[in-house]
Amino acid sequence: MTRALWWLASPLFFFGLFSSATALRASGVRAGDIVAICGDSITEQSLYSAFIETYLLACQPVRDVRTHQFGLSGETSLEFLFRIDSDVMRFRPTVATTCYGMNDGGYAPVNPRGQVGYRRAMTEIVQRLKNGGVRLIVVGSPGAVDSDSFGSEGLSGVGAEEYNTRTLRGLAGIAREVAAEQRVAYADVHELFCEVMAKAKAKFGPRYHVAGADGVHPAANGHLIIAYAFLKALGCDGDVGNIEIDLAGNRATASDGHRVLSFAVDAIEIESTRYPFCFYGDPGDPDSTRGTLEFLPFNRELNRLRLIVTGASTVRLKVTWGESSKIFLAEDLARGVNLAAEFLDNPFSEPFRAVESAVRKQQQYETLGIRGILGGFESSMAQSHDEQNAPDEPADGIVRNARALEAAARAAVKPVRHWLRISPVP
Numbered sequence: 001m002t003r004a005l006w007w008l009a010s011p012l013f014f015f016g017l018f019s020s021a022t023a024l025r026a027s028g029v030r031a032g033d034i035v036a037i038c039g040d041s042i043t044e045q046s047l048y049s050a051f052i053e054t055y056l057l058a059c060q061p062v063r064d065v066r067t068h069q070f071g072l073s074g075e076t077s078l079e080f081l082f083r084i085d086s087d088v089m090r091f092r093p094t095v096a097t098t099c100y101g102m103n104d105g106g107y108a109p110v111n112p113r114g115q116v117g118y119r120r121a122m123t124e125i126v127q128r129l130k131n132g133g134v135r136l137i138v139v140g141s142p143g144a145v146d147s148d149s150f151g152s153e154g155l156s157g158v159g160a161e162e163y164n165t166r167t168l169r170g171l172a173g174i175a176r177e178v179a180a181e182q183r184v185a186y187a188d189v190h191e192l193f194c195e196v197m198a199k200a201k202a203k204f205g206p207r208y209h210v211a212g213a214d215g216v217h218p219a220a221n222g223h224l225i226i227a228y229a230f231l232k233a234l235g236c237d238g239d240v241g242n243i244e245i246d247l248a249g250n251r252a253t254a255s256d257g258h259r260v261l262s263f264a265v266d267a268i269e270i271e272s273t274r275y276p277f278c279f280y281g282d283p284g285d286p287d288s289t290r291g292t293l294e295f296l297p298f299n300r301e302l303n304r305l306r307l308i309v310t311g312a313s314t315v316r317l318k319v320t321w322g323e324s325s326k327i328f329l330a331e332d333l334a335r336g337v338n339l340a341a342e343f344l345d346n347p348f349s350e351p352f353r354a355v356e357s358a359v360r361k362q363q364q365y366e367t368l369g370i371r372g373i374l375g376g377f378e379s380s381m382a383q384s385h386d387e388q389n390a391p392d393e394p395a396d397g398i399v400r401n402a403r404a405l406e407a408a409a410r411a412a413v414k415p416v417r418h419w420l421r422i423s424p425v426p
Contacts, residue, residue, distance in 0.1 A: 009115045023162065028234065029236075034066045036068055036091060040074065040103050041074060043072075047167075052097075053363070054355050058274070058275040059234050061274065070366070071370075077100040077118055077122050080100065091399060101168060126184055128176070136234070139184055140229065140371075142189065144190055146208070147206075148160070160299045176188070189225070193210070196292050196295045201363070210225075211421075218286075224289045240303050240304055241256070246310050248310070256274075265424050268420045269417075270417070271415050272415065275416065276340035276348055276352075276354070277298070278344075290344065297339035306339070312333065314425060320423070362406050369398040369401070
């Protein structure tokens with residue numbers, strides 16, 4: 001409250017307006033970038049942020065890219081300003097995403113004064129990141145509360161529909177305008193979240209929560225929506241790789257990140273260092289990413305591992321990948337099919353899970369690290385993870401430990417050997 005009053009009492013600052021109302025498209029993550037994923041308790045959950053980091057490590061890897069999570073429970077955009085220098089800029093990020101607005105809305109009807117404060121805080125956040133050397137910034141809108149479970153725990157006196165369509169949508173519009181004015185990228189999390197939530201509930205029913213059992217904090221199903229929005233805004237193009245097989249010519253080739261080891265009759269052995277993004281669980285379970293996947297173009301736009309088969313002697317072919325088989329028309333295989341979409345259970349499922357587990361271990365430590373920096377118990381955290389060679393500044397020990405855990409997550413991306421079998425169907 002003290003911080004908010006200080007902010008509202010401060011002099012109004014001005015910023016230049018650009019003639020274009022459209023934000024610049026993201027130029028993409030580059031080799032050596034350090035990515036900072038910033039936000040409130042939804043970010044602190046280390047779900048969508050872990051999806052993003054796992055994707056950048058395993059699916060479309062860029063050399064020497066490091067990703068770190070900076071979520072903090074209960075935080076508003078204004079409060080984030082008080083810790084940019086203390087913890088985020090300490091990591092020297094060159095790319096940053098922000099996702100604020102859920103707490104800024106106060107779980108209440110539209111507050112014009114609060115909207116003014118949100119606009120000013122988001123503008124200063126972008127400017128501070130720019131001044132700190134951040135090259136690529138993605139301003140994300142807030143997500144949405146659950147249309148059914150919101151309010152079940154007494155969080156708010158406002159209904160879900162009003163909070164989504166008026167309060168949060170209004171803040172999302174401000175976030176879009178700030179991104180355009182500051183010439184940075186924008187991720188429209190809010191509208192996408194509302195759209196997918198409505199479709200998923202139409203299929204699975206109102207008890208299928210998308211924004212969490214408490215109506216605010218999503219399970220894996222809702223976090224996949226958020227991750228998709230940010231990965232698109234970060235400029236990811238979705239090309240995981242191509243595997244091309246010429247049955248008539250007995251030849252097989254693969255794109256970067258994949259290597260054909262052998263090709264004998266109908267069996268092709270491949271070694272891959274690029275993974276398709278993998279999904280788990282019962283689609284009707286909110287803790288599964290498969291339920292909302294149906295209503296997202298995730299596989300089509302972000303997760304394309306294409307199999308192209310030519311020279312078939314039959315109209316239909318059976319493709320076996322790992323333990324699963326499907327029958328395709330030869331003409332469809334000649335155009336190319338997306339293995340990642342057709343085979344949700346595949347040889348990468350367990351290796352992908354191992355990478356994601358290492359990423360979550362890293363990001364969960366970062367959550368404690370942020371609290372340590374802000375709360376003054378950095379030294380105990382640094383010593384517990386790095387007993388020897390402790391740095392002079394305790395907070396620097398937290399940075400070192402986080403980077404060591406990130407390196408361990410990167411090392412978890414190991415080459416995967418897998419087989420494809422192509423069989424004619426009479």
